[in-house]
Amino acid sequence: MTLVDDLQAILGPDRVLSHPLELLVYAKDAGVTPGEAVAAVLPETTQEVSACLRVAARHGVPVVARGTGTGLSGGAVPDEPALLVVMTRVDPAWEIDAASRCAWVGAGALNLDVSRGIEGLGMHFAPDPSSQAACTIGGNVGTNAGGPHCLAEGTTVVHVLGVEMVTASGDVVVLGSAAPDPIGLDLRGVVVGSEGTLGIVTRVLVKLTENPPAVRTLLLTFDSLRAAAATVSATIAAGIVPAALEMMDQPMVIAVEAFIHADLPVDAAAVLIAEVVGLDEGVDAEAATIERIAVEQGATSVRVAGDDAERELLWKARKNAFGAVAQAAPNYYLHDTVVPRTALADVVTQIYEIAERFELEMMNVFHAGDGNLHPLVAYDAREPGKAEQVQAAAEEMVRVSVAAGGSLTGEHGIGLEKRDLMGLVFSPVDLDAQARLRDAFDPDGLMNPGKILPRGARCYDYGMSALPESEPS
Amino acid sequence: MNPTQAQLDACVTCGLCLPHCPTFRLTGDEVASPRGRIAAMGAIATGALPSDETYAEMMSFCLGCLACEAACPSLIPYGEMLVGAREQLAKDQPSLAGRLRRLLAGRILNMKWLLALVTSGIGILQKLRVVGFLPKRLRLMRGLRPLRVFPHSVLGVRDHTPAEPAGSVALLAGCVMDEWFPEVHDATRGVLQMAGFQVHSPERQQCCGALAAHEGAGEEARRMAQRNVSAFSGYDYVVADAAGCSAHLKEYNQWAEGGESVAERARDVTEFVAALIDRGLLPTFAEARGPVAMQDPCHLRHGQRITAAPRRLVRAAGYTPVEIDQDGLCCGAAGLYMVYEHETADELGASKAAEIQATGLTTVVSANPGCEIQLRSHLGKGYRIVHPIELYWESLS
Ligand SMILES: Cc1cc2nc3c(=O)[nH]c(=O)nc-3n(C[C@H](O)[C@H](O)[C@H](O)COP(=O)(O)OP(=O)(O)OC[C@H]3O[C@@H](n4cnc5c(N)ncnc54)[C@H](O)[C@@H]3O)c2cc1C
Ligand code: SF4
Ligand code: SF4
Numbered sequence: 001m002t003l004v005d006d007l008q009a010i011l012g013p014d015r016v017l018s019h020p021l022e023l024l025v026y027a028k029d030a031g032v033t034p035g036e037a038v039a040a041v042l043p044e045t046t047q048e049v050s051a052c053l054r055v056a057a058r059h060g061v062p063v064v065a066r067g068t069g070t071g072l073s074g075g076a077v078p079d080e081p082a083l084l085v086v087m088t089r090v091d092p093a094w095e096i097d098a099a100s101r102c103a104w105v106g107a108g109a110l111n112l113d114v115s116r117g118i119e120g121l122g123m124h125f126a127p128d129p130s131s132q133a134a135c136t137i138g139g140n141v142g143t144n145a146g147g148p149h150c151l152a153e154g155t156t157v158v159h160v161l162g163v164e165m166v167t168a169s170g171d172v173v174v175l176g177s178a179a180p181d182p183i184g185l186d187l188r189g190v191v192v193g194s195e196g197t198l199g200i201v202t203r204v205l206v207k208l209t210e211n212p213p214a215v216r217t218l219l220l221t222f223d224s225l226r227a228a229a230a231t232v233s234a235t236i237a238a239g240i241v242p243a244a245l246e247m248m249d250q251p252m253v254i255a256v257e258a259f260i261h262a263d264l265p266v267d268a269a270a271v272l273i274a275e276v277v278g279l280d281e282g283v284d285a286e287a288a289t290i291e292r293i294a295v296e297q298g299a300t301s302v303r304v305a306g307d308d309a310e311r312e313l314l315w316k317a318r319k320n321a322f323g324a325v326a327q328a329a330p331n332y333y334l335h336d337t338v339v340p341r342t343a344l345a346d347v348v349t350q351i352y353e354i355a356e357r358f359e360l361e362m363m364n365v366f367h368a369g370d371g372n373l374h375p376l377v378a379y380d381a382r383e384p385g386k387a388e389q390v391q392a393a394a395e396e397m398v399r400v401s402v403a404a405g406g407s408l409t410g411e412h413g414i415g416l417e418k419r420d421l422m423g424l425v426f427s428p429v430d431l432d433a434q435a436r437l438r439d440a441f442d443p444d445g446l447m448n449p450g451k452i453l454p455r456g457a458r459c460y461d462y463g464m465s466a467l468p469e470s471e472p473s
Numbered sequence: 474m475n476p477t478q479a480q481l482d483a484c485v486t487c488g489l490c491l492p493h494c495p496t497f498r499l500t501g502d503e504v505a506s507p508r509g510r511i512a513a514m515g516a517i518a519t520g521a522l523p524s525d526e527t528y529a530e531m532m533s534f535c536l537g538c539l540a541c542e543a544a545c546p547s548l549i550p551y552g553e554m555l556v557g558a559r560e561q562l563a564k565d566q567p568s569l570a571g572r573l574r575r576l577l578a579g580r581i582l583n584m585k586w587l588l589a590l591v592t593s594g595i596g597i598l599q600k601l602r603v604v605g606f607l608p609k610r611l612r613l614m615r616g617l618r619p620l621r622v623f624p625h626s627v628l629g630v631r632d633h634t635p636a637e638p639a640g641s642v643a644l645l646a647g648c649v650m651d652e653w654f655p656e657v658h659d660a661t662r663g664v665l666q667m668a669g670f671q672v673h674s675p676e677r678q679q680c681c682g683a684l685a686a687h688e689g690a691g692e693e694a695r696r697m698a699q700r701n702v703s704a705f706s707g708y709d710y711v712v713a714d715a716a717g718c719s720a721h722l723k724e725y726n727q728w729a730e731g732g733e734s735v736a737e738r739a740r741d742v743t744e745f746v747a748a749l750i751d752r753g754l755l756p757t758f759a760e761a762r763g764p765v766a767m768q769d770p771c772h773l774r775h776g777q778r779i780t781a782a783p784r785r786l787v788r789a790a791g792y793t794p795v796e797i798d799q800d801g802l803c804c805g806a807a808g809l810y811m812v813y814e815h816e817t818a819d820e821l822g823a824s825k826a827a828e829i830q831a832t833g834l835t836t837v838v839s840a841n842p843g844c845e846i847q848l849r850s851h852l853g854k855g856y857r858i859v860h861p862i863e864l865y866w867e868s869l870s
Contacts, residue, residue, distance in 0.1 A: 017502075017504065019527045020522055021513055021516060021522050021525070021527050021528055021531070022504050022527065024512060024513070024516050024521075024522065025503050025504050025508075025509035025512050025513055026503050026509075027512075028486055028512075029486070029488075030485075030486050030487045030488050042500075042501060042502060068488055068491055069488055069503065070487065070488040070489075070491075086501065086502070086503070088501030088502070089500075089501040108501065110492055112492070113492075116799075131487070131488065131489065133489065133492045133493075134488045134489050134490075134491045134492050135488075256546070258548065259545075259546045259547075259548060260546075320489065320546035321546070322485075322487055322546070323485060323487040323489050323545065323546030323547045324546040324547060325485065325547070327483075327547060327548060330482030330483075330485075331482075331485070332485055380482075
């Protein structure tokens with residue numbers, strides 16, 4: 001029996017895809033690199049996921065979990081021909097525990113659907129990636145997704161209390177629990193951000209966050225990026241942690257405005273969207289402080305969203321920023337690095353210099369509040385040498401961020417695209433420890449192989465001892 | 474006419490359209506998603522893979538609801554791409570079922586006499602109360618208004634001209650609109666006359682060609698559009714009271730030589746009348762007649778980005794619009810889709826009906842004939858499904 005036959009025996013013919021055209025459709029996520037699937041399956045239950053993994057293990061075929069494929073770093077793209085397990089249909093009835101403010105939801109549930117589903121309880125799921133209408137909770141767990149509002153609330157790892165996961169051998173484990181201080185090793189924390197390399201998450205115990213009583217959203221415009229960045233640092237220095245603090249540069253604003261028609265200030269060099277939440281009096285005071293700081297730093301205008309509709313429009317503008325770049329060029333490369341907030345203005349300036357040097361068209365949109373930069377390079381991959389140029393510029397941008405005390409990825413994960421840069425932030429010993437942890441879950445290396453860890457991350461792969469001095473291979 | 478490279482390039486595969494796509498919501502399958510369909514169109518257009526049955530099915534399964542187009546921050550011209558891909562498919566894989574569909578959309582619907590005959594026939598069946606026994610595929614029969622056994626047409630009508638007309642309007646008679654929804658035309662004519670417009674429904678016009686275009690019968694669609702360009706010349710506005718038709722008229726620049734002249738003057742009746750109300754040329758009534766459920770036809774909401782206008786009409790008529798779903802997911806009618814992909818159409822229709830039932834309201838406002846038929850066939854007795862212009866005209870008269 002072939003792999004496909006065995007899978008069809010479990011799922012029937014309709015939920016096992018193997019036609020070349022169907023597989024081509026699954027070759028990519030929202031990033032740039034395509035991969036190859038040998039088959040794609042659409043299971044609906046934990047049992048079906050488990051059965052599929054057993055079949056894959058028996059055939060020795062690697063397995064890659066996929067949510068809705070909005071990932072930007074190739075996490076859901078097979079690095080070697082693999083079985084794609086598409087999780088969108090795995091969404092059994094939710095178990096909502098309003099009193100304990102948590103709920104078991106399916107890994108295939110869409111992020112925004114979860115928040116909408118508990119709207120009536122006055123609660124929401126806090127991580128709100130810009131892709132939140134489209135991405136799955138399972139994918140959020142896989143990448144430890146963040147979002148504009150994670151500045152104050154923290155990223156996915158803070159909002160996931162437990163996971164139900166199927167391991168490479170097909171066993172079902174439950175890690176973590178609703179208990180405030182669970183006993184044993186915190187394997188839940190290990191799974192969040194593991195990009196499907198430890199197993200496939202089927203259900204997630206999410207923490208529910210109460211909606212704030214009051215919200216104020218400000219749109220601040222500046223005639224230089226530096227002034228906007230300085231406003232960010234000064235705001236945080238003033239002791240205010242806004243719920244969100246987001247920045248867009250002029251090319252980005254122009255592209256977004258073409259889609260959204262929200263009367264955005266297309267003349268400004270940079271705009272900041274700041275949001276404060278809390279009690280009525282508190283938010284007014286904080287909004288006033290931010291406004292004052294912004295004006296001191298040279299803001300050219302301040303607009304406060306008048307109502308929910310205007311607020312939603314501003315967020316819609318921000319959250320559609322990535323997609324809007326294709327108006328400029330057919331391909332885009334999206335960076336995702338973190339720098340200390342104090343270094344924001346400097347790193348941003350350097351990044352513009354790099355783009356200029358490589359003659360690349362760049363747009364910027366980022367979670368300024370936590371120093372998470374997302375420079376976007378729009379380019380045409382068919383132009384000879386362009387893709388390499390973009391890649392080279394990308395590496396340089398990562399290097400300046402890391403040099404300023406930053407990190408490799410803010411939220412999009414390592415995936416394929418940054419795997420080989422891991423050596424920039426981790427020593428061989430660090431990498432080896434990670435590789436051993438991974439082996440403990442997946443001894444045969446079948447779960448999303450080639451992701452996160454560079455090849456040869458295990459020192460023993462090369463018969464080397466784990467010497468700190470040795471070069472990362 | 475496969476999509477061009479420039480059109481394909483507009484998709485950056487971000488996936489933001491996925492949750493807006495009804496077929497993706499139903500299946501969770503990238504193969505049934507806008508991004509997947511675009512990738513497939515690309516593979517065929519570039520010759521990477523052959524045009525085969527799987528591809529044909531992928532293109533056929535798409536509702537053409539344009540929700541993806543409206544959701545795409547990269548401004549993908551999805552509708553145009555789909556229509557092109559289907560026309561190419563008609564050439565590359567001329568299946569019998571496809572031929573029948575194109576015959577129906579491209580020719581039969583444009584044959585006045587035949588449509589009149591069919592209408593009378595259905596009118597008789599309705600009187601005999603046998604419509605409920607028709608096969609599931611013909612569910613739409615259950616969603617029709619009571620048809621006239623002796624049909625009459627608005628074609629050639631020239632409403633009496635006011636002394637100083639505010640402007641001249643050519644009313645698109647349409648194919649099934651003319652035969653099956655005469656009350657909507659009456660309301661449109663009444664309201665426009667009251668606002669001081671001279672309203673004609675030029676005799677030499679044809680079906681707008683939207684259905685033909687969506688089925689891949691491009692040649693027929695172009696022929697119809699070309700005839701309409703001359704039939705509608707000389708009028709200040711071309712008004713349609715079916716959202717699918719007004720959407721298509723606005724794209725005539727793609728379908729006929731000189732088509733931009735129609736595209737520029739084309740208006741959906743809801744936006745046209747809402748603007749007249751806003752300018753104080755038509756009255757508004759106190760909102761005291763109670764709540765009604767609003768259903769947004771895809772070709773109004775996604776295709777033309779019109780949502781405020783029908784609500785304006787409803788309010789002006791004295792009713793309170795109530796929303797039934799946040800995203801405006803397609804009801805499953807989607808032109809001929811409800812006939813040939815009836816299982817999916819039924820699933821979508823049933824969930825739309827459930828949303829309406831959950832509101833407890835029994836009057837549903839929809840500005841498109843296909844949606845009206847679909848909603849009625851799923852809601853059954855006890856519901857009134859009505860065009861916003863009818864509600865407004867009732868209040869006026
Ligand atoms: C326009 C746009 C805006 C974005 N904005 C943000 C943002 O603000 N913040 C942010 O953090 N990200 C953002 N992203 C990236 C992306 O949306 C997130 O990484 C998201 O969490 C991915 O979810 P997904 O369902 O699409 O997962 P996929 O892309 O399908 O998968 C992502 C990774 O998770 C793994 N995975 C998926 N499901 C499971 C599962 N059930 N069990 C185990 N592993 C699994 C995959 O193997 C892969 O490694 C954005 C993307 C786009 C296109
Ligand atoms: S939203 Fe637009 S760019 Fe993004 S995947 Fe859909 S069609 Fe492509
Ligand atoms: S037109 Fe409608 S059904 Fe077709 S891909 Fe777009 S959203 Fe989906």
